Amino acid sequence: MVHVERIDKMKSMNIVLLGCLLSLTGLGSSFAEDDPALKDLLGNAQALLEETDKRHNSFDDQTIRVAMTIEGGTADGTTIETTTHTKGKNQRAVRMHAPANLKGMGVVVKSRDEIYVRLPDSRKVRRVGSHAKRQTFMGTTWNFDDMSMIWLAPDFTAKQIEETETHIVLELDRKESVDLQYKKVIVHVDRKHIMIDHIAYYDDAGDHMKTQIRKELKTSDNGGGTYYDVVMKDEKSGAVTRTKVLREKVNSGLKDKMFGRRWLSRGP
Amino acid sequence: MRSSRVIAAVLCGFLLIPVSAQGQSEFDYRGYLELDNRFSVPGKTEPAGISSTRFLRSDATARVTAAVGEDDVQGVLDLALVFTGFPQTDNLNDLMIRERVDPFRLESDALYIEILDMLPGLDMRLGRQILHWGSADQFNPTNVVNAYDYEDPLKFGAAVANEMLVLKYTAPISVFSDSTTIFDDLAIEVAAVPIFRPGQLPASALAAFNDSSLFDQVVDSPSLRDLKGVQDLFLNSGGTVAYDVDVNNPEPDFANAQVGTRLSWTLLGTDMGIMYYRGFEDTPRAEDIRATGLNVPQNIDINDEEALLPVVEGLVATRSNGVTDDGEGAIPTDVKLSYPRVQVLGADLSTSLDFMGGVGLWGEFAMTFHEDLYRYIDVGLGPVLEQEAEAGHYWKLTTGFDYSLTSWWYFNAQYIRGFVDEFGAPNLGDYVLAGSEFKMFSETVALLLFSILDLEELSAVIYPELFMRLWRNTEVSVGAFAFLGEPDTKFGSRLTGPNTVFIKGRYSF
Numbered sequence: 087m088v089h090v091e092r093i094d095k096m097k098s099m100n101i102v103l104l105g106c107l108l109s110l111t112g113l114g115s116s117f118a119e120d121d122p123a124l125k126d127l128l129g130n131a132q133a134l135l136e137e138t139d140k141r142h143n144s145f146d147d148q149t150i151r152v153a154m155t156i157e158g159g160t161a162d163g164t165t166i167e168t169t170t171h172t173k174g175k176n177q178r179a180v181r182m183h184a185p186a187n188l189k190g191m192g193v194v195v196k197s198r199d200e201i202y203v204r205l206p207d208s209r210k211v212r213r214v215g216s217h218a219k220r221q222t223f224m225g226t227t228w229n230f231d232d233m234s235m236i237w238l239a240p241d242f243t244a245k246q247i248e249e250t251e252t253h254i255v256l257e258l259d260r261k262e263s264v265d266l267q268y269k270k271v272i273v274h275v276d277r278k279h280i281m282i283d284h285i286a287y288y289d290d291a292g293d294h295m296k297t298q299i300r301k302e303l304k305t306s307d308n309g310g311g312t313y314y315d316v317v318m319k320d321e322k323s324g325a326v327t328r329t330k331v332l333r334e335k336v337n338s339g340l341k342d343k344m345f346g347r348r349w350l351s352r353g354p
Numbered sequence: 355m356r357s358s359r360v361i362a363a364v365l366c367g368f369l370l371i372p373v374s375a376q377g378q379s380e381f382d383y384r385g386y387l388e389l390d391n392r393f394s395v396p397g398k399t400e401p402a403g404i405s406s407t408r409f410l411r412s413d414a415t416a417r418v419t420a421a422v423g424e425d426d427v428q429g430v431l432d433l434a435l436v437f438t439g440f441p442q443t444d445n446l447n448d449l450m451i452r453e454r455v456d457p458f459r460l461e462s463d464a465l466y467i468e469i470l471d472m473l474p475g476l477d478m479r480l481g482r483q484i485l486h487w488g489s490a491d492q493f494n495p496t497n498v499v500n501a502y503d504y505e506d507p508l509k510f511g512a513a514v515a516n517e518m519l520v521l522k523y524t525a526p527i528s529v530f531s532d533s534t535t536i537f538d539d540l541a542i543e544v545a546a547v548p549i550f551r552p553g554q555l556p557a558s559a560l561a562a563f564n565d566s567s568l569f570d571q572v573v574d575s576p577s578l579r580d581l582k583g584v585q586d587l588f589l590n591s592g593g594t595v596a597y598d599v600d601v602n603n604p605e606p607d608f609a610n611a612q613v614g615t616r617l618s619w620t621l622l623g624t625d626m627g628i629m630y631y632r633g634f635e636d637t638p639r640a641e642d643i644r645a646t647g648l649n650v651p652q653n654i655d656i657n658d659e660e661a662l663l664p665v666v667e668g669l670v671a672t673r674s675n676g677v678t679d680d681g682e683g684a685i686p687t688d689v690k691l692s693y694p695r696v697q698v699l700g701a702d703l704s705t706s707l708d709f710m711g712g713v714g715l716w717g718e719f720a721m722t723f724h725e726d727l728y729r730y731i732d733v734g735l736g737p738v739l740e741q742e743a744e745a746g747h748y749w750k751l752t753t754g755f756d757y758s759l760t761s762w763w764y765f766n767a768q769y770i771r772g773f774v775d776e777f778g779a780p781n782l783g784d785y786v787l788a789g790s791e792f793k794m795f796s797e798t799v800a801l802l803l804f805s806i807l808d809l810e811e812l813s814a815v816i817y818p819e820l821f822m823r824l825w826r827n828t829e830v831s832v833g834a835f836a837f838l839g840e841p842d843t844k845f846g847s848r849l850t851g852p853n854t855v856f857i858k859g860r861y862s863f
Contacts, residue, residue: 156796159795159796160795160796160798160799160824161795161796161797161798163826164796164798164826185826185827185862186384186386186827186862186863187386187823187827187829187860187862189382189384189862190384190419196535196538197534197535197623199534199623199706199708199712200534200535200620200623200706201706206384208484208486208511208512209463209464209484209486210486211486212489212704213489213625213704213705213706213714213716214706214714215706215707215712215713215714215715215755215756215757216706216708216712217706217711217712217713217714217756217757217758218712218758219712219758220712220758220759220760220761221758221761221764222761222762222793222797224797225795225796225797225798229761265708325796343470343471346524346539347539348470348477348522348524352421352428352468352470353382353421353428353430354382354383354384354419354420354421354430354432
């Protein structure tokens, strides 16, 4: 007589991973040369990293709808579609639209360790342990840590390791008290926009785990920008997940009550 | 059944309104088509004449859940049409009635309107709904406002929706630090349920009344044990008993309205709540048992089988011949079931233990208070008004944790004191539930393996299920529900149903 929402629960673990969904934004620009601000940042890697953080998160609030498509493997062609509302550094609320069996599921992330999930079949809202960070997300190459690494400067110490005509390359070392699975991250900062368009992730053993490549930078309503095409490749398995931004809205005045259990209980 | 069709048509009309007439409204929906086939397999004792390999269920379900609304207002409708597969044709007339030839039923878990911030911080939900309280995983002793739905053992923890008014006020008090919530989500919720709705029992519950070999497991008083002894002798001598079981539902009186309230908050990253409920236990108990025709002379000691046997054999003979005023054939036994009035006081908490890798932890406790419970028994042994239980209380507890050991391996374990169908201090058992889910092949395949162990009687349930999500929006699963234990134990008993193998398919949209 045991049940059964267990699968729902596992799905909920998955959606938790979207709680800190991709913040792919930053200042848009059509400059052909370096961004003028870059000159003052060169030579100070940490300051440069902080500037990329600001440009990737240049909004008070953001609503973004994305489609993540798995390319290759047994789940080839599977698309996960979500809408993520973000406000401030910590508040996030996510709704699932596809696949159909996840419709009605939602997640609210109040902090990295305070996560609530709405299970669609029972319409029950449950607290979820942050162990869910260990789970992969619906067979994609993303996990919670990938998605929660939105503000990098608070978690990593940066040093410049290379400078090319188009990019500044920074090596980021995880700070001691930070609970992330990547010990080292190498980011490529686009000189034109002071935004990161390439990330390589390394584990504690120094193995190259994943690579993220961002393309199609578009200007947002507030003059900031969003990468509309993001590919995450698992370097071990070769699996790839492509994320396309379907639409985005910033600074629309999202209310605080969207980021709580009250909001989660809504919907079919 | 005809009225069911009308209701379905009206509700479908409701679904279409927002699309055609209220283009400005937000409309969202989800649903599925599901086929659910189950078979019994040997391994558990069955009554004589019942095959141990038989079809148990052949449900075809279409379910739609829709929400329509604007800003802070929404209406939600959930509707399921279930074709149950097994014809109910007992006579020629039945063969002319479609609903008997091809039975179906309607289910609805929601039909309500909701207004957020009708006053600042005050939300209202009015209508048919399921209110979830508690933080444990499915075994929620504080989740008492809605009755349990025991109809499907694979949907354990499911509830029957009921019409109610729920008001929830959330105070605008929040204190955060950089990394955690110090205090937040202080809320008080009040639910008022005018009409009591009982829990739905599984088909196997009937065996508690019509299968005398199971009586040992359900009788809980000396008088009933005496009755059981006489009845066994009567049945073994060739007699038969016909049970007529009626249910006394609480009258729809103001005094019988159910109310519940829950105060909840988050403190230092831990969610906490306390609750109170006044209403009725959702599983019935036998309150009145009367048998006609089983007249044992007062000078016979009913515990003296040698003295009793001639009386019983004589009774069997006279009823077989129909020579007495008592009639002939089976002895009619009338049983009236009722729902004890209860009050429940409970508390729960849940948190994430970050210093232990984010282990999810929860605990839920409920103290149930009940009045004196009496049972009237008149079965020809002299009428008895026995006290089934003195006014008192008992407590249930669920506590557990879950953890993701790897990206593909999830583990969950709980200790449970008092199963959901257990009532009264002497009847509570201790159980451990544990299990895992293993995700494979980019989560297109998943294996679920759970078990519940009764710590006292050492009986158990094993529940494996393999899910395949290899096709777009489609999920196929095969699994089993196997019971281990002696026939007189919690899970080994026929009361919990047969060992079951199932295959299910679901297309979601």
